[in-house]
Amino acid sequence: MARNTQAPAKTVAHKPAQAKSAPTKTVSVKTVAEVAGVSAQTVSRVLNHTGQVSEATRTKVEKAMRQVGYRPNFAARALRRGTFHTLGVVMFNIHATGNLGELEGINKAAEKSGYALTLKIMNDEPYNLAELYSSMKLLPVDGIILLMDRTPSDIDTFTPSPDLPMVAITSTPISTLSTVDADQVEAGKKAVELFLQAGHRTVYCVSGPDDSISSLLRLRGWRSALQEHHAPIPEPCPGDWTVFSGYHAGLTLVDAIRAGECTAIFCANDEMASGVAQALNSYGLSVPHNVSLIGVDNSLDSLIPSARPTSFDQNFSQVGATAVDMVMKQIGSLEPQPVEHRSIAMRLVSRHSIKKLN
Incomplete structure (x- = not known):
């Protein structure tokens, strides 16, 4: 008698099919207007930033939009406007x-x-x-x-x-x-003029990266102002915008500062000015007692422990x-x-x- 090698059939329990949720109904401008208590034209003005709408009305319309879940159809709007x-x-x-x-x-x-x-x-x-x-x-x-x-x-x-x-x-x-x-060039020029007016013989410079347009233009302004006033032009100390590069530049200037050759430094940004000041502090030198300092950006003056630097705010x-x-x-x-x-x-x-x- 042959054996039945087929496995007994398993009973599979089927989950009842879930009803498909109805598609979300698009909320219209008219609905927003009704909830906000304004006209549909007013809602359109708020959406399109056109016409005169008071701040109170704008706030009321925006609140109604959030309340009803209104979402603008940007594609349709672009087709209507062409923008x-x-x-x-x-x-x-x-x-x-x-x-x-x-x-x-x-x-x-x-x-x-x-x-x-x-x-x-x-x-x-x-x-x-x-x-x-x-x-x-x-x-x-x-x-x-x-x-x-x-x-x-x-x-x-x-x-x-x-x-x-x-x-x-x-x-x-x-x-x-x-x-x-x-005006990047003007920043370099004005820094030099400020130092020269204060009695400094020349101005040293800590520049930014070679591929930076802003750095190159500030450097141009610095150099042209020194040339215009027939002042000596020291070799710029290269930097890369960072505090660390300013610190390194400051270390290279310690001897010149102690010798009285370097009395003023223009840094292409405030971060490097911060690094310069910190390097000088580590050698017992300070701003402005031993050297004067100007930066650019008006952004990180709080990092300089001994002085808040004069700086150019770029707006x-x-x-x-x-x-x-x-x-x-x-x-x-x-x-x-x-x-x-x-x-x-x-x-x-x-x-x-x-x-x-x-």
Whole structure:
């Protein structure tokens, strides 16, 4: 008698099928208006940042939107307007002091105009504007703001197309591109003039990285001012923006300070100024008793234990807001706008780090 080798059938318990949830109903502008107790036109004005709407009404409408879960249909809005109400921002280092301040200014100004931001972070490799611009054209943006920390390879040949305006935050003049920046050259010049007016014979310098536009321009201002006043021009001490590089530069200047050759130092940023002061402190030297000191950024003065340094405030937020104003001017124009270059004056913040020798 043959054996039955088949396994006995198992009883499988089936879970009852779950009913599909009904699709979420789209909340309309009319619903928001009813909850807020205003007209649909008023809701539209709040959404589109157009017309006169009081702050109290705006707050009431925004509260109603959150209450009913209203979410704007950005794709449909872009089709109606022909715009995305979004600006593309390109930067290389989001952690840099200046970039953060400029980004804050850009964000506030864009928000005030009813625009959002799309942020693109570049790597440290060499780049050109044509490739960067082409990649941004693939994104839903109406204009581009580039925080140009380094010089692109095609700076003399690139031209943006009229349908996607671009503004660069840089002190480098570009014939085909509108630019804005704090006056970097003037900072170097004014630092030298302040020291010379205080009776110093010459001014030493701690520079930033060789590939930094801001550093090169501050160095240019420092050198040109010394030349203009027929003062000796010492060899700059190279730095890289960091406290450590400033500390190293300070160590190399100890002997010159003790000999009375170096009585004034212009540092291309406050972090390096902090490092210089700390290095001198370790050798029993102090600011301004043994050497006078000026930095740039007005950002890290609390790190210097012996003195709060005189510094140049770059008005980063104003620079960012101005860039938005410039690109919005191009977006809102039916005719091509002429290239313009704006310069924002740095603000001198005077403290007790300059010793008068006269």
